[in-house]
Amino acid sequence: MEQENETRMEEDELFEKIKSGEVSLRKIEKYTDANTAVKLRRQAVEEMSDISFKNIQNHNIDAEEVARKNIENMIGAVQIPLGVAGPLKVNGEYADGDYHIPLATTEGALVASINRGCSVITRSDGANVRIFQDVMTRAPAFKVENVARAQEFVEWIKKPDTIKHMQDKISDITSHGELVDVDPYVLGNTVYLRFSYDTKDAMGMNMVTIATNTLVDLIEDEFGADPISLSGNMCTDKKPAAINSIQGRGKTVVAETEIPKKVIEDRLKSTPEEMAEVNYRKNLLGSARAGSLGYNAHAANVIAAMNIACGQDTAHVVEGSNTITTMEVTKYGDLYCSVTLPSLLVGTVGGGTGIGTQKDCLDLLGVAGSGHPPGSNAKKLAEIIASSVLAGEISLIGAQAAGHLARAHAELGRGGF
Ligand SMILES: CC(C)(COP(=O)([O-])OP(=O)([O-])OC[C@H]1O[C@@H](n2cnc3c(N)ncnc32)[C@H](O)[C@@H]1OP(=O)([O-])[O-])[C@@H](O)C(=O)NCCC(=O)NCCSC(=O)C[C@@](C)(O)CC(=O)[O-]
Ligand SMILES: NC(=O)C1=CN([C@@H]2O[C@H](COP(=O)(O)OP(=O)(O)OC[C@H]3O[C@@H](n4cnc5c(N)ncnc54)[C@H](OP(=O)(O)O)[C@@H]3O)[C@@H](O)[C@H]2O)C=CC1
Structure with missing residues (x-):
C-alpha cells in the first residue's frame, strides 16, 4: 500500500x-x-x-x-484453536485418498466427534462422494412497466442469442468465470434474473458480482428494464432459502458410506437400528416439525470449523446448513448413511485463502491455489468437506443413539479429558 x-x-x-x-x-x-x-x-x-x-x-x-x-x-x-481429525478415507472424483481434516473451533468435543466419525468411515472403506452441480449465483432485481413487459423480458433473456451475447461480454471481464445459465422469476412488475456461473477454483462471489454488474448495464441499455438492485435476494447469499436447497448454489455434493454393524457396535456403542431410528425421528421428523431447512444434526459445526481453518467466508455456513442426512439399515443389517449438501460454497483461490495459517490448512489437504485443470482444487475441497460432514453426522447420531451426548460435552466441553 x-x-x-x-x-x-x-x-x-x-x-x-x-x-x-x-x-x-x-x-x-x-x-x-x-x-x-x-x-x-x-x-x-x-x-x-x-x-x-x-x-x-x-x-x-x-x-x-x-x-x-x-x-x-x-x-x-x-x-481460534486448530485441531485435526482423521485420517479420513475419501473416494471422490477429485479427492481420492486419506486426509487429515483441519478444524478451527472452540467447541469442546467437536474435534473428538469428527475424529471418531472419520475412524468409522475409514474402517467402512471410505466415503463415496460426488459433485452433481457447480455454479455460483447472483440474482439482480429489475422493475418493468407491467406483466406484459415482464413476459417480453423473460422471452428476450432466454433467447440463445441474448445468452451468447452475455457470455461474450463476460469473457472480457474474467478469464476464469463463465456464464452458464440465467433463470428468470417474475413477481408482479419485478423480474429477478438468477445468473449461474462456473467460477472454477474461486468461491466466486466477487467474480460473479462484478460480472453481473456488467450484465445489468447491458440489459438496461439493450432491453430497457430498470435495474433496482444488483442483488435481489433470489441469489440467495448468506440467508436461509429454499431456492438454494432446491436449485443448488455453489457445489451440490453427496457423500455416502455403508458402515458394518460390527464397526457401529465397537466404535459408536450403538446399533444400525438405533441410529436409523434416531436419524428418522430427529433429523427427518423433528426437522419437518420444526419447519427447518436443514435435515441434519450439525453440518454447520463441521462446515464452520473447516471454513474458518481454510480461509472460506464464514457466513456461507448458512447455505451449507441446508444439508439432509439419511440413515437406513441395509438388507445385510449394516447402516447406509448419506449427506446431501445442496449448497456448499468453497474456493481455493481468492477471499481468505491466501492468508498464511489458512493456506497451511489448504496445503494439508493438497488444495491450495489453482487446480490443474482450474476448478479441480475447489471441487476436491468440496468433496473433503462433504465427507467430513458425513463423519460429524455419524458420530453425533451415534452418540445420541447411545445416550452419550450430555456425557461427552460434560467431559470434553467443560475441561475433562
Ligand atoms: C466424545 C465422543 C467422541 C466420545 O466417544 P466414545 O466412543 O465414548 O470415546 P472413546 O474413548 O471410545 O473413543 C472413540 C473414538 O473417538 C475419538 N475420540 C475420543 N476422544 C477423543 C479426543 N479427546 N480427541 C480426539 N479424538 C477422540 C477417537 O477417534 C476414538 O478412537 P481411538 O482414537 O481411541 O481409536 C462421543 O461421545 C461423541 O462423538 N459425542 C458427540 C459429540 C458431538 O458430536 N458434539 C458436536 C457438537 S453437538 C452440537 O453442537 C449440536 C447439537 C447437539 O445441539 C445438534 C443437535 O441438535 O443434535
Ligand atoms: N462481492 C460480493 O457481493 C460478495 C463478496 N464476498 C467475498 O468475495 C470473496 C470471494 O470472491 P471470489 O470471487 O471467490 O474471490 P476473489 O475476488 O478474491 O478472487 C477471484 C479471482 O481470482 C482469479 N483466479 C486466479 N486463479 C483462478 C482459478 N484457478 N479459478 C478461479 N479464479 C481464479 C480470478 O480472476 P479472473 O476473474 O480475472 O479470471 C477470480 O476473479 C470473499 O472475500 C468473500 O467474503 C462474499 C459474498 C458477497
Whole structure:
C-alpha cells in the first residue's frame, strides 16, 4: 500500500493527528505503511477506550498483504484453536485418498466427534462422494412497466442469442468465470434474473458480482428494464432459502458410506437400528416439525470449523446448513448413511485463502491455489468437506443413539479429558 501514501508522516506526528481526529482511523494507511497503520490504529483505540490489549497484537499476518483485500480498519487478529481429525478415507472424483481434516473451533468435543466419525468411515472403506452441480449465483432485481413487459423480458433473456451475447461480454471481464445459465422469476412488475456461473477454483462471489454488474448495464441499455438492485435476494447469499436447497448454489455434493454393524457396535456403542431410528425421528421428523431447512444434526459445526481453518467466508455456513442426512439399515443389517449438501460454497483461490495459517490448512489437504485443470482444487475441497460432514453426522447420531451426548460435552466441553 506504500505507493498510495499521499504524504508519509513520522509515527509520532501521525499518532497525534489520529488522536486529535485530524486523521480518521480509516485513513491512516494514506500516511504510512499498512503494518504501522495497524499498530497506530490499535494504540489509538486503546487510548480512546482506556484499555490495554494483551493479545490481539500477537499475530503473524502481514497487513501489507491483507489490508488491500481482506479487511478494513485492521487492529490485530483473533486466534481460534486448530485441531485435526482423521485420517479420513475419501473416494471422490477429485479427492481420492486419506486426509487429515483441519478444524478451527472452540467447541469442546467437536474435534473428538469428527475424529471418531472419520475412524468409522475409514474402517467402512471410505466415503463415496460426488459433485452433481457447480455454479455460483447472483440474482439482480429489475422493475418493468407491467406483466406484459415482464413476459417480453423473460422471452428476450432466454433467447440463445441474448445468452451468447452475455457470455461474450463476460469473457472480457474474467478469464476464469463463465456464464452458464440465467433463470428468470417474475413477481408482479419485478423480474429477478438468477445468473449461474462456473467460477472454477474461486468461491466466486466477487467474480460473479462484478460480472453481473456488467450484465445489468447491458440489459438496461439493450432491453430497457430498470435495474433496482444488483442483488435481489433470489441469489440467495448468506440467508436461509429454499431456492438454494432446491436449485443448488455453489457445489451440490453427496457423500455416502455403508458402515458394518460390527464397526457401529465397537466404535459408536450403538446399533444400525438405533441410529436409523434416531436419524428418522430427529433429523427427518423433528426437522419437518420444526419447519427447518436443514435435515441434519450439525453440518454447520463441521462446515464452520473447516471454513474458518481454510480461509472460506464464514457466513456461507448458512447455505451449507441446508444439508439432509439419511440413515437406513441395509438388507445385510449394516447402516447406509448419506449427506446431501445442496449448497456448499468453497474456493481455493481468492477471499481468505491466501492468508498464511489458512493456506497451511489448504496445503494439508493438497488444495491450495489453482487446480490443474482450474476448478479441480475447489471441487476436491468440496468433496473433503462433504465427507467430513458425513463423519460429524455419524458420530453425533451415534452418540445420541447411545445416550452419550450430555456425557461427552460434560467431559470434553467443560475441561475433562
Ligand atoms: C466424545 C465422543 C467422541 C466420545 O466417544 P466414545 O466412543 O465414548 O470415546 P472413546 O474413548 O471410545 O473413543 C472413540 C473414538 O473417538 C475419538 N475420540 C475420543 N476422544 C477423543 C479426543 N479427546 N480427541 C480426539 N479424538 C477422540 C477417537 O477417534 C476414538 O478412537 P481411538 O482414537 O481411541 O481409536 C462421543 O461421545 C461423541 O462423538 N459425542 C458427540 C459429540 C458431538 O458430536 N458434539 C458436536 C457438537 S453437538 C452440537 O453442537 C449440536 C447439537 C447437539 O445441539 C445438534 C443437535 O441438535 O443434535
Ligand atoms: N462481492 C460480493 O457481493 C460478495 C463478496 N464476498 C467475498 O468475495 C470473496 C470471494 O470472491 P471470489 O470471487 O471467490 O474471490 P476473489 O475476488 O478474491 O478472487 C477471484 C479471482 O481470482 C482469479 N483466479 C486466479 N486463479 C483462478 C482459478 N484457478 N479459478 C478461479 N479464479 C481464479 C480470478 O480472476 P479472473 O476473474 O480475472 O479470471 C477470480 O476473479 C470473499 O472475500 C468473500 O467474503 C462474499 C459474498 C458477497
